Amino acid sequence: MNKVHGKLSGLKTSQVKRLSNLYRRRLDPSAVVSQELARALGELSLEFHKPVSVLVDRRGRVVTVALGDAADTPLPARPGEAEGRLYGLRLVHTHLKGGGLSQGDLSKLFLNRLDAVVAVDVRANARGDAEVTQVHLAQIAPPRAEAEDWLISPPMSMQRAEKLDFLELTRALEEELSRSARARETKRSSQERAVLVGLNTGESPFESDSRLAELAELARSAGATVAVMSKQQRAAPDPRTLIGRGKLQELVSRAYHEDADLLIFDRELNPAQAREIAQETQLKVVDRTQLILDIFAQNARGREAQVQVELAQLQYQVTRLAGRGRAMSRLGGGIGTRGPGETKLEVDRRRIRDRIAALQAEVAQISQRRAEGRKGRKASEVPVIALVGYTNAGKSTLFNALAKADVLSQNRLFATLRPTTREGWLPALGAWGGKVLYTDTVGFIRDLPEELVDAFRATLEELHDAELLLHVVDAATPGAPDRVAAVNRILDDLGVEVPRTVVLNKADLAAPAELKDLAKRYNALGVSAATGAGLDALKASLAQLLEGPRHVPLPDDPGRAYGMTFHD
Template sequence: MVNGNIEGIRKSILNELESLIDYKIPRDMILDEYVVNILLDTTQKINKEIIVIIDHSNTVAAIGVGEHNRATFPNISKLGRKRGLNGLRSFHTHPNGNPSLSSADKSSIMEMKFNLLGAIGQSPAGQALFNIGFIHLKGEDLAVEEYGPLSLVTLNRFQFREYNEQVDKHLREKVNEDTLEEERAVLIGVNIRQDNIILEIDHSMEELKELAYTAGATTVAMVVQNKEKVDNTFYVGKGKLEELRIIIQNSKANLVICNDELSSIQLKVMETYLGVKIIDRTSLILDIFARHAKTKEGKLQVELAQLRYRLPRLLGLGKVLSRTGGGIGTRGPGEKKLETDRRAIYKEINILENRIKSMKKIREQQKSKRKKNQVPIISLVGYTNAGKSTLFNLLTDSTVLSENKLFATLDATTRKFKDSDQEILLSDTVGFIDKLPHDLVKAFESTLEGVVESDLLLHVIDSSNENFLKQIQLVDEVLRSLKADHKKVMYIFNKVDKKCENFEEKYSTIRGIKAMISAKYEIGISELLGLIQKQIYGERLVKQISIPYEDMSIISSLHNQGMVLEEKYEEEAIKLKVQYTEEMEHMVRKYL
């Protein structure tokens, strides 16, 4: 598990280094004292550089041992992202105590595209010192900036993630004409003026661009065709396809992404005309889901949705099904299943449905236990990228992946609230989006049904998005389709540190229980927690009660419910000061 120059190192030392693998650093830290102490102590013992690789979830993913003056990187090919920054942080020790980055260190940052690379040294007094480097964007050029020496406290206060976002976006948009691996996409959409279209075409196309970016494609052109209706054969019309062919040739694009769901005929005709791979919005979303599903059930649900989607389109999926193709639109269930006949695919769908049903039964048992114990459940819902996972991490002290990307989180996660007197469970769900594929909603019914059974929904809204009113409307529509529109809802306006134009005017049109927060900067969180407690338990009452010694068992129940504020033992009874809600009054009524 420890890579590099480990010959001659005692097994006890290697075991100590191996104990760091899968260690999770607290989410608000870049590095913690536990990891630093082990690295410096081991470096002093063996007089060699030691390197740790930390992944996007703040987990130590790999360890390497080098020479006295050179680090040896472990294999990170399967850990990092292929496009943009690799999503990893790297730290290594310097046995000579000097934390300054060498020219080789700076070259490694640029070549391997680390989010951050740091060196660890020690002062003569034994204090750990850190120098860090990361890539800056200066105009159109990339350069490595070094900062330090820093103490551990100063290091953990260092803000570098905004620089990462800028550089990552630049790297993904940068045209690389020498590689065939780069998927260069032309985005096309049809603008139809209808009353039932919620998002305007400009916003819808920008959202499609974000989806393409999340999937790893570089957008080289965007084309919108104004039509009264979508062409059943050519999607945008035959004349526009001729125009698109020229755009594809000039931009050297190898992928076309359509903003609507296509039929098998449209797919086949467009691919024949344009000579490149064609995918639609639904296929793109399914591809992102296939990449982000981590749990066994999540993967099964995505596979089921993809098979349902592709079954009626086998005729038109030419290049998407090519064994030599690969890339966006091909991930998930795999090519072999899709090249079999329809009967085999139907059989596979049936198998997947039965496996998901069996998982559902296990979840039902867990739910019945929670209901028996009367544990309140709250679900986070909202448009994708509204900040649900950031808020979830903050309220539950978890480390669910939180990124400025669409569908960064896919699998539903449930955790206990931290700092709560009573046990409350919070569930983070997949984000919603315009034109959310029907097959996807159907496949995820078993996961999303948790929303229906929640005691309270926290509808998280992106206050920085000028289109947030229409996003609220879209989320409400999905909730109606899940038959969850009758649930008690709190509207949580996140990212209030960067509110959009005319926010107050739009905010005033929303009726119901509302809160304004910034999950990133922890603004308004205590007020939000108070509102949640009030919605779950009602108004709090504080009373004095007197419990005879023969009723001692009731005291244990009151403590378990977090109701006891003060306790005093007297000669004939125990005097308690309790805090409770109207729903709990039956427990104390006769002792008041």
């Protein structure tokens, strides 16, 4: 007996067998539905007082039978798909109360790209036999911005449903879908198009907007084009889909019309949520942690950075392998799948754990080498100033300006992964000036993934041996206090107890009132690493902090200090 799905609780074996007999039915492939199949479905629906559903392939064979509606009818797996192709199955089911196609019917159609959804309105006639009153038909619509996701035909009679050439309708629809796909492919660049998904569970509007804007910057740094940005307000995350099924279906529709193939969430998804969302949407799903790991993977230069990034990626992936093959192989490669290592998502856990152990041993060697290097620098008694700060605050640009170096500086997140140390000179240090060492470090970000913190611990150990941390803050971008707090939290979590001082970078781009407020708040100087304004005053301040209290010719008021040092 072929398997029957759906709501079978309480049914006798003989009743389940009658449902199973539907597998023997054959339908003229060109007909929407036949009188015989509709009547058979109707008789069973009246007997069980529930809808009965079948999936029919293009050869007219019944491939799935379920007692229940569209949601109770599982789809058989198919080996991949081509853009512009439909599923090759139509869903035919009964409605006992009429009313046309339900939202659940249409969602099943759209999310799974079925050939069609057919609803047969059934009622009992005077003799108690099943009688078909109307047939409803819907097919997916070709993607057009602001258009509906489906095409619903007017209700039709059973006779009309039998005469309508369904195969020709489907062939014409697939041709249009293929033309649309080819046109999009011609326009499409190599960048993936992404739908960004933010979840607000009680944050302020500014904080929520800031998180989503930061996610957009992360996406662009990873190489994606942001097609849609969407926020969902909820009291708590949905345990299965994070944002709820209704919102998820809305986003799938927007992705379809905007030609997006990637969903990026601003929260970390647990493995069950990632699988559920991928299954519901048939899109590639990436969370914030994966996105950050991907950026690190792209920017990893040199063996040291590559080892640490690969370790972080594998530690993230090892608990998320089961069930992700379909979600990640659907589009193949791209954001969330890059990495400097050899491991693929399909590699079994044992091999990944072996690889993690090998990488951890290599990271330990990196830590030892760096410790020896720090010993040498300590023996020289040259003070070390480590630049820290939020990613893209301009640390590398300031580092180059202070040390007259040529470290890569880009207007993108996490451009610097490998700490770099260069000599510099502070004219105000001592009677004749003095030499210092500047260290440029990896940028931080709020909710920095634990896997990255652990993997880069050997690199971040550099901070413990510095005499001073120069906390570089982007003064031109709103939300500086939140970013300062995020960096301080990470430093505290790492147990870094080195003295810190704040410098406000990009002062030439900041609003004067905002810059003055930040200067007062953090007792900080404003500088522009790009133009060099304020650097002499910064060097004098650093010398004072390294030497201890002594007279520096700067006003007591930080706002006036900004006025003299930056503008002068």
